[in-house]
Amino acid sequence: MFSLFYGLWKYLFSKMELHVLILGIDKAGKTTLLEKMKSVYSNIEGIPPDRIIPTVGLNIGRIEVANSKLVFWDLGGQPGLRSIWEKYYEEAHAVIFVVDASCPSRFEDAKSALEKVLRHEDLQGAPLLILANKQDIPEAVSADELPQYLDLKKLDERVFMFEAVSAYDGMGIRESAEWLVEVMERSKRTEMLRARAGAMGAGP
Numbered sequence: 001m002f003s004l005f006y007g008l009w010k011y012l013f014s015k016m017e018l019h020v021l022i023l024g025i026d027k028a029g030k031t032t033l034l035e036k037m038k039s040v041y042s043n044i045e046g047i048p049p050d051r052i053i054p055t056v057g058l059n060i061g062r063i064e065v066a067n068s069k070l071v072f073w074d075l076g077g078q079p080g081l082r083s084i085w086e087k088y089y090e091e092a093h094a095v096i097f098v099v100d101a102s103c104p105s106r107f108e109d110a111k112s113a114l115e116k117v118l119r120h121e122d123l124q125g126a127p128l129l130i131l132a133n134k135q136d137i138p139e140a141v142s143a144d145e146l147p148q149y150l151d152l153k154k155l156d157e158r159v160f161m162f163e164a165v166s167a168y169d170g171m172g173i174r175e176s177a178e179w180l181v182e183v184m185e186r187s188k189r190t191e192m193l194r195a196r197a198g199a200m201g202a203g204p
């Protein structure tokens with residue numbers, strides 16, 4: 001009997017959406033990446049790069065990867081908009097942090113923005129995927145080199161990965177999405193968020 005209920009419980013929760021927050025400083029390529037992700041994982045063509053404008057509000061994208069439903073929240077990275085990011089932390093299962101790997105002059109800005117994200121207690125235990133974007137540009141630093149430039153402290157406490165991607169040609173997109181699903185499905189944070197959502201749903 002117990003295993004029957006447990007099976008049902010697991011089935012219901014496996015249908016719940018997983019929220020992935022896409023962060024990074026302005027012009028890192030977050031929205032272009034989201035649109036590429038949509039093109040790769042659904043039949044609908046995403047918005048082409050030349051029609052994407054800087055984000056001021058919130059872009060939402062839904063895709064299904066390996067039977068998991070992912071919801072992406074893409075926020076604006078301009079300095080004046082970064083204070084909005086934290087409103088989404090509590091509900092996020094994982095974070096993607098996008099870096100323009102072809103622009104070393106902005107690595108310092110990206111580093112301090114990311115350090116602030118990592119310090120926030122509402123994101124404790126959230127898996128982190130750091131993307132070295134714009135790999136189609138020959139000067140872009142690789143996913144192996146980027147960690148030295150960002151020199152992040154406090155990364156050991158969470159599951160993380162650096163991945164080389166291009167939002168233009170799609171390099172690394174599938175690897176990124178598949179890694180995210182795998183770690184989110186196993187993460188204690190997902191367990192905690194699902195239990196909380198279940199408890200709220202079970203109200204009178």
Ligand SMILES: Nc1nc2c(ncn2[C@@H]2O[C@H](COP(=O)(O)OP(=O)(O)OP(=O)(O)O)[C@@H](O)[C@H]2O)c(=O)[nH]1
Pocket residue numbers: 024025026027028029030031032033049050052053054055056075076077078133134135136137165166167168169
């Ligand atoms: N070469 C190249 N350019 C890219 C890539 N991804 C994004 N870009 C370009 O980088 C610029 C910024 O892209 P966006 O997707 O608007 O960047 P964003 O991070 O969403 O910016 P905000 O919304 O302002 O935070 C645009 O000119 C894009 O065409 C990429 O993989 N390769």
Ligand SMILES: [Mg+2]
Pocket residue numbers: 030031032053054055074075076077
């Ligand atoms: Mg954007």
